[in-house]
Amino acid sequence: MSLLFEEIDSQASPLGEISLRRRRIPALGDRDIYEVKLGDEFLMSSMFVAAEEALSTLGLAATQGDELSVVVGGLGLGYTAVAALQDQRINELLIVDALSTVIEWHQAEQVPLGKILNADSRSRYIHGSFFDLATAPLTGFDPHCDGKKFDAILLDIDHSPTEFLNPANAGFYCTEKLAMMAEQLKANGVFAMWSQNLPEQSFEALLKTVFASVESHVVSFYNPFQNREATNSVYVCIKGDV
Template sequence: MNDHDLPPEVIEKYSTPRGEIQLQRRGQYFEIISNGTFLMATYNGESEKLLISEPLKRSDHPSHILIGGLGVGFSLQEALKDPRVEQVTVLEIEETIIQWNRTLLSAVSEESSFHPKSNIIHADCLVWLAEHDDKFDLICLDIDNGPDWNVYATNESLYSDYGLSLLARHLQPDGYLSFWSATSSPEFVDRLKCHFQLVDILYVPQDRGEPDVIFLTKGPITQ
């Protein structure tokens, strides 16, 4: 039996304004569960890293990056590997996840949350974006499970025309915006094409179930 098949051991569990969130372990791996739904784990971070590495590869000057969703720290860790990056701002709505990254999960991402280039903010992504005017070279979002499968109904607006317009306003003219998703979404791709000049779709095969999907866009369409 490998670690994935071991029964989960609940390490910590908390109630939040969005429901119950828990950290559990299977052997050497950790999983984060929200309202009984799997969110993320430490045993496979390929797609979370691709969310960052692909736009980094295409960008000429990725000095300031915005990451929506801290998760287990894989995306932040990947961003900090690039010496061109000067600052990584991370928006995370769950204070508990921030604390786990600084304690129980710190080794998973090589203590990326303590890096001097990391700026982790406890905030709702859409609310923060609506209240600030910062521009970013890369915006990389790993919030909920994607456009068509939301654990939290309030996250649906992130993938709406309103959310995309707001994100476009914070993106540099030649900047890249990427989304992580647990499923494909032709309707979301069509919506992206209304707001951005280029849209690519990347697939990351998984051992079980559908491949993870990265929606990658470049350059907001000026209205």
């Protein structure tokens, strides 16, 4: 094992081998960079988190009221969840992930943000498929309260609305399934979603079949490997008052 690279953990998962790695790149300064890989595919790096954080800040900026109940779909390295907890209006945060390994990394504080999430009594890990829970409104996301409604649902699992982490996720992106998820939002509740691509007009049109308001935001950040600005997107949708 090089001092510049360490594989912290690697385990089998229903989607394939998932691994957590830590590396240092001297040219980029004196800091640890954490990465998650699924097989040979990079899922996330702590180098690029601006859009994951913006998913929370943009989504929660559209919410109304105090004592918010919020769902984050997809734990990753914890950046969306930690950004959400910076909003003092949050009363409870349910963090849903289908991979128990990812939850265990945070519980064991093998990733830096695990310590923050574990110490905040407002946050709770939910092991389960976001897509299964989202499309079961009678039971819903909270195993302790069937049919509970939320102020916001923040989703960061698939690469985009047309590029899926798991091919089985594709069926979620339709009016029927999105409407089932929207049943779990309060009046004027917010659904926000991250995408690695620029906004897609076809997906915006689909979202408008369910939500009263749909806005797309482009989030720019510097990519030192390519020496240029890169972009991701965040879709922010408001259910309406019924």
